[in-house]
Amino acid sequence: MNKMFNVLAMVALMMFSGLALANGDAEPAQQTGAQLWHDIKAGEQGVTTSKSAFADQLINVNDPRLIPAREDYLAPGIMLATFGMIAVFILFIAVNGISKLHGGFSGKMVHRWSKFDVAIHWIGAIPCLLLIITGLLILAGRFFVQPYIGEGAWGSIIYASKQIHDIMAIPFIVGWLVMTVLWAKNQMPAKYDIAWFMVVGGYINFGPFKGKHPDAGFANAGEKLWFWTFAFVGALVVLSGIVLLFPNWVEPSRSLSLLAVVVHGVAAIIIAAFSIVHIFMATVMSEGGMECMVSGYCDENWAKQHHNVWYDEIKADGTLKYKD
Known part of the structure; x- marks a missing residue:
């Protein structure tokens, strides 16, 4: 294949040189090629049957640092955000343990959460998890997967990842939009949120933080931080993703396409890191916490310990409702 390519290249060079001499051009072929390259970089337009917005531009003359940034910064970044946060939480739980209910489960x-809220959560959460996994493979899989498998297997994995990533983008956008609009009212900052951060939410089981139960409303300060990160950084993920997913609709310039790749990667790194924290807090760290997004109900002692302000409010206004 290399020999054939070299032969074709020599033939093309000879033809190009011959045409230049036939036209009485005194400049060598190299000089003519340099002039052609100069004209292309200057924006010289050609003729093509393509209908894209930038079809008449032969090369991309934008900032060349955008392309290496993907490999030099984004790929290591998403690996660190994902595997690094997992490692941190495993170490933290090994040293600190989980946050147990001091009064045990009440049984009440x-x-x-309503059934609709639970459904919307999973409509956004499952695609988000799949997008993180497939995005990790697409962006950085060549570093930690490709070297250990055959080219055929890697090709199948990366193709499947791209298809899943594109398909899961749609329910993620729906979940992100609905959650952001419907849940914002319960995520407003409160004065007691500062005290929550000062004692790390009461999840530390040693030292001066042990046994602390800071005030929290329907959402605690950590959940609020996650929500607004998901809302605003998620918007960057969605907007940049739309540019990349629907180029025929958006008709971006090459500059916008490259910028969308970088913005999408940076935003994905942030979402991935926060998602790992959220998953560990819900499934492992907080005893009884996962039940909230399975049935929509929480144990009464869990509500008193982790969301006492909210529990006192619904008890006082008569909206406290127990599961039959």
């Missing part, structure tokens, strides 16, 4: 289940 308090209504917290």
Whole structure:
């Protein structure tokens, strides 16, 4: 294949040189090629049957640092955000342990989320998790997967990842939009949120933080931080993703396409890191916490310990509802 390519290249060079001499051009072929390259970089337009917005531009003359940034910064970044946060939480739980209910489970289940809220959560959460996994493979899989498998297997994996990534983008956008609009009212900052951060939410089981139970409303300060990160950084993921997913609709310039790749990668790194924290807090760190997004109900002692302000409010106004 290399020999054939070299032969074709020599033939093309000879033809190009011959045409230049036939036209009485005194400049060598190299000089003519340099002039052609100069004209292309200057924006010289050609003729093509393509209908894209920038079809008459032969090369991309934008900032060349955008392309290496993907490999030099984004790929290591998403690996660190994902595997690094997993490692941090495993170490933290090994040293600190989980946050247990001090009064144990009461057996009384308090209504917290509607069935619609639970459904919307999973419509956004499952695609988000799949997008993180497939995005990790697409962006950095060549570093930690490709070297250990055959080219055929890697080709199949990366093709499947791209298809899943594109398909899961749609339900993620729907979930992100609905959650952001419907849940914002319960995510507004409060004065007691500062105290929550000062004692790390009461999740530390040693030293002066042990046994602390800071005030929290329907959402605690950590959940609020996650929500607004998901809302605003998620918007960057969605907008940049739309540019990349629907180029025929958006008709971006090459500059916008490259910028969308970088913005999408940076935003994905942030979402991935916060998602790992959210998953560990819900499934492992907080005893009884996962039940909220399975049935929509939480144990009464869990509500008192982790969301006491909210529990006192619904008890006082008569909206406290137990599971039958």
